[in-house]
Amino acid sequence: MKVHVADHPLIAHKLTVLRDERTDSPTFRRLVEELVTLLAYEATRDVRTHVVAITTPVTKTNGLKLAEPRPVVVPILRAGLGMLEGMSKLIPTAEVGFLGMVRDEETLQASTYANRLPDDLSGRQVFVLDPMLATGGTLIAAFHYLIDLGANDITAICILSAPEGIAAVEKEFAASAVPITIVTGALDEKLNELGYIVPGLGDAGDRLYGVV
Numbered sequence: 001m002k003v004h005v006a007d008h009p010l011i012a013h014k015l016t017v018l019r020d021e022r023t024d025s026p027t028f029r030r031l032v033e034e035l036v037t038l039l040a041y042e043a044t045r046d047v048r049t050h051v052v053a054i055t056t057p058v059t060k061t062n063g064l065k066l067a068e069p070r071p072v073v074v075p076i077l078r079a080g081l082g083m084l085e086g087m088s089k090l091i092p093t094a095e096v097g098f099l100g101m102v103r104d105e106e107t108l109q110a111s112t113y114a115n116r117l118p119d120d121l122s123g124r125q126v127f128v129l130d131p132m133l134a135t136g137g138t139l140i141a142a143f144h145y146l147i148d149l150g151a152n153d154i155t156a157i158c159i160l161s162a163p164e165g166i167a168a169v170e171k172e173f174a175a176s177a178v179p180i181t182i183v184t185g186a187l188d189e190k191l192n193e194l195g196y197i198v199p200g201l202g203d204a205g206d207r208l209y210g211v212v
């Protein structure tokens with residue numbers, strides 16, 4: 001598994017404002033969108049392309065275009081939805097599927113409660129959007145789900161990650177034939193006893209959309 005932790009002053013600045021408890025929801029949503037676009041630039045480094053012949057006003061040349069079938073972007077509901085706009089800005093032609101995962105706050109186990117995905121993801125490159133990689137339970141369940149549908153290359157974009165979550169995903173997919181990459185804005189210190197990332201930013205869904 002490949003892990004890429006962003007190292008860029010603009011990302012660090014935006015993350016600092018995002019973490020601040022005084023940041024209101026509209027600002028939080030805008031920052032998440034901007035951060036995802038910056039992280040997506042790194043996450044799509046190995047997006048599949050093919051060579052095409054074109055003619056510029058000056059000459060004939062070859063260029064690269066996104067290969068078919070297009071990548072599939074999968075936000076994990078609910079908080080991953082706040083990341084979709086930022087990703088779509090970079091790959092507007094990607095197909096979008098949705099996966100609803102819920103975490104039992106006592107056992108911290110994740111389960112699927114909804115999905116809207118192609119039945120067959122054979123050979124597809126998939127980008128999963130989940131802002132908080134905490135215990136890793138949600139991503140592990142989501143990755144298994146996508147691999148079972150045939151996905152053969154998975155990259156997750158996470159705004160923040162905990163070392164425990166990265167280690168859990170790494171262990172779970174150590175022998176997997178499917179290449180897995182995690183691109184994250186920061187690797188935080190640890191999880192607390194409630195499963196929250198420390199220092200973190202609190203509950204990403206609540207901060208994006210308010211407490212329901």
Ligand code: URA
Nearest residue numbers: 132134196197203204
């Ligand atoms: N989910 C969140 O929204 N925040 C955390 O810190 C951990 C999981």
